[in-house]
Amino acid sequence: MTSAQKQQLEKQLWNIANTLRGKMDADEFRDYILGFIFFKYLSEKMLLEANKLLEEDAIEYDEINESTQEGQEMLEAIKEEALDSLGYFLKPSELFHSLAARGRNGGENSFILEDLTKVLNSIEQSTMGTESEDDFDKLFEDLDLNSTKLGRTTEAKNELISKVLTHLDSIDFALADSDADVLGDAYEYLIGQFASGAGKKAGEFYTPQEVSKILAKLVTADKTKLKNVYDPTCGSGSLLLRVAKEVKDVSEFCGQELNRTTYNLARMNMILHGVHYKKFDIQQEDTLEHPQHLDKRFEAIVANPPFSSQWSANQLFMSDDRFSQYGKLAPKSKADFAFIQHMIYQLDDNGTMAVVMPHGVLFRGAAEGHIRKYLIENRNYLDAVIGLPSNIFFGTSIPTSILVFKKCRKNDESILFIDASNDFEKNKNQNRLRDEDIEKIINTYKSREEIEKYSYNAPLKEIAENDFNLNIPRYIDTFEEEEIIDIDAVAQEIQEIDKDMESIDKEIAGFCEELGIANPFNTKS
Secondary structure (H helix, E strand, O other), rough: OOOOHHHHHHHHHHHHHHHOOOOOOOHHHHHHHHHHHHHHHHHHHHHHHHHHHHHHHOOHHHHOOOOOOHHHHHHHHHHHHHHHOOOOOHHHHHEEEEHHHHHHHHHOOOHHHHHHHHHHHHHHHOOOOOOOHHHHHEEEEEOOOOOOOOOOOOHHHHHHHHHHHHHOOOOOOOOOOHHHHHHHHHHHHHHHHHHHOOOOOHHHHOHHHHHHHHHHHHHOOOOOEEOOEEEEOOOOHHHHHHOOOOOOOOOOEEEEEOHHHHHHHHHHHHOOOOOOHHHHEEEEEEOOOOOOOOOOOOEEEEEEEOOOOOOOHHHHHHOOOOOHHHHOOOOOOOOOOHHHHHHHHHEEEEEEEEEEEEEEHHHHHHHHHHHHHHHHHOOOOOEEEEEEEOEEOOOOOOOOOEEEEEEOOOOOOEEEEEEEEOOEOOOOOOEEEHHHHHHHHHHHHHHHOOOOEEEEEEEEHHHHEEEEEEOOOHHOOOOOOOOOOOHHHHHHHHHHHHHHHHHHHHHHHHHHHHHHOOOOOOOOO
């Protein structure tokens, strides 16, 4: 698929999404349209898999008669294969295009709401007792087809849903011919579009692609394969998927997400990007209070945790291996360092961790200052501090930073500081990092080159002398001297302007005299 075709697909999907705009809030119609796209994807994958299995029988999956014993036997055989290869099963009558056709054709068979609900439940039920059960559990729970927001009557709801399915059915996802990431990228595009209209809520499920790209490139520097990657606040899963684009293979994806709706979106996003259900483990829980992957160590960790969120800071955590060695817990009102401590615990000895943080973690004192000092002085895990421009995240305009951590650092005598806060493209509502800005950050990180007013390798001794304050202006001077003003030249310029004004006043006075009107600039009484 060409770039133009990809853009066309994105445009088509967004236009269909707008069918629901006006009926409900952005985050609500997001769940419907993304859910329907996912259902269509599952259907097309099922059809491809089944037709492949039926090649020797010279029959298409759609042609199987579900009411006959022979048909039932064929479906059972296909189901067994599909559950292993795809993780779920759909009968021919349950496929997306079958329901869309019924809704489109009208007549007594055109009422599809009840059957659509049953089919979405059937996808989940088909996985019961299999390896994929957790990955499909309540995956479509946010698609409430009885919601009054879809219409006041059942007929109105059915008409709207049929219209959406019909539009989607007309789009060929071309899964057999193209890279699955083409549709995956279009899906990511939609998530980004919804994020841009969701305001503050967007931070719950989406990290801007430019920031995702930086984090992914940082943790994959000089690597072609990863044993695993982890995001403890994974949102829609975009960060995990971005890491996969930077290497040839990732053996395992792990993530945790508190918000139930966003958790469902992350699982859909994984499957839709062609990540096999056996290769990802996304869990829904509070990462700090109830971590789900503590037995694992990760080669790459990426995260954009909620900035300065609250947590319990329960003193029981002082006996938790994630926090006990530091001697202090992150404050209850600011969980930033609690997330950092959690991720450090999960980081493998050969791993790299890149996390987005508010600037406050660089200089705030008390318990946070104590933890920051311990990480640098006692562990020497902090590898780089990267300052980003303001107003590049959805829902907040504050400037942010990226902290890079490694347990086994090659350059362990200094910490690299990069001030990339002035390199961006100013857009109408939001600033955007350009490709050249991203490349400059990554190249500087890899080479650790010192660039005037941009990057500096701060010796650990200097960090200590600054009482472990990591505020970037302490290490990179971006001050620009103002141009010296020549007072005599300015005075001369003012005199010239006065002469010009005097001449213009005389010219106006002449025009007024010719016209026989009063001179508005004549101030004499």
